[in-house]
Amino acid sequence: MQRAINSLLDAYPIPQEATWKTTINVAKIETDNTVFNKVPDTARAYLDIRFIPQEKDTIQERLKSLLPKDITMEIESYQPPQYTSEDNILIKQLKKQITDVTTKEVKMLATHGGSDMRFYEFRGIPAVCFGPTGFAHHGDDEWVDIQSLQDYYHILKNFLAAIKE
Numbered sequence: 001m002q003r004a005i006n007s008l009l010d011a012y013p014i015p016q017e018a019t020w021k022t023t024i025n026v027a028k029i030e031t032d033n034t035v036f037n038k039v040p041d042t043a044r045a046y047l048d049i050r051f052i053p054q055e056k057d058t059i060q061e062r063l064k065s066l067l068p069k070d071i072t073m074e075i076e077s078y079q080p081p082q083y084t085s086e087d088n089i090l091i092k093q094l095k096k097q098i099t100d101v102t103t104k105e106v107k108m109l110a111t112h113g114g115s116d117m118r119f120y121e122f123r124g125i126p127a128v129c130f131g132p133t134g135f136a137h138h139g140d141d142e143w144v145d146i147q148s149l150q151d152y153y154h155i156l157k158n159f160l161a162a163i164k165e
Contacts, residue, residue, distance in 0.1 A: 001029065001043040004071040008047070011066050020110050022051040022059065046076075053083035082118040084126040090163065091126060097159040098130070101151050 005026055012024045025048040031040035051059045064073055084091055086108050095106040108128075117127035132152045134144035 004067050007066045024049050053081050056080045082121045088126045094159050097155045101154045
């Protein structure tokens, strides 16, 4: 098991800083061992693999090819990463409304992390995360900028009116 994990981490090293690449987290290792001074006969590792959209069609075969021959891989959950192109007509319209309301240039960012947006993407519905500005989201010191909340309202109202036409 250690050889398998090392092989995967050699191919996908843990980044030292935020970067747009596939990452592997060893979430849990189980064995049938009941004593501390014996190497277990079997082990199971649970990996959380966050892969970039460019690898969605190749990641499974790539991982299998990296594993030692005596290791088997079983996929418990496969969820492709969310990605919506800036060229999507709805995203272009949303960017236009954001610029019109805020008079600021819209920058699209690719970020790590999970979001329920992937469920929309899976159904062919384009999605992006955006909203009012603030700080400490979901924390005790969370706050929102009131002007950005008003802007958010107008952006959504104008966006919905524009796509209705």
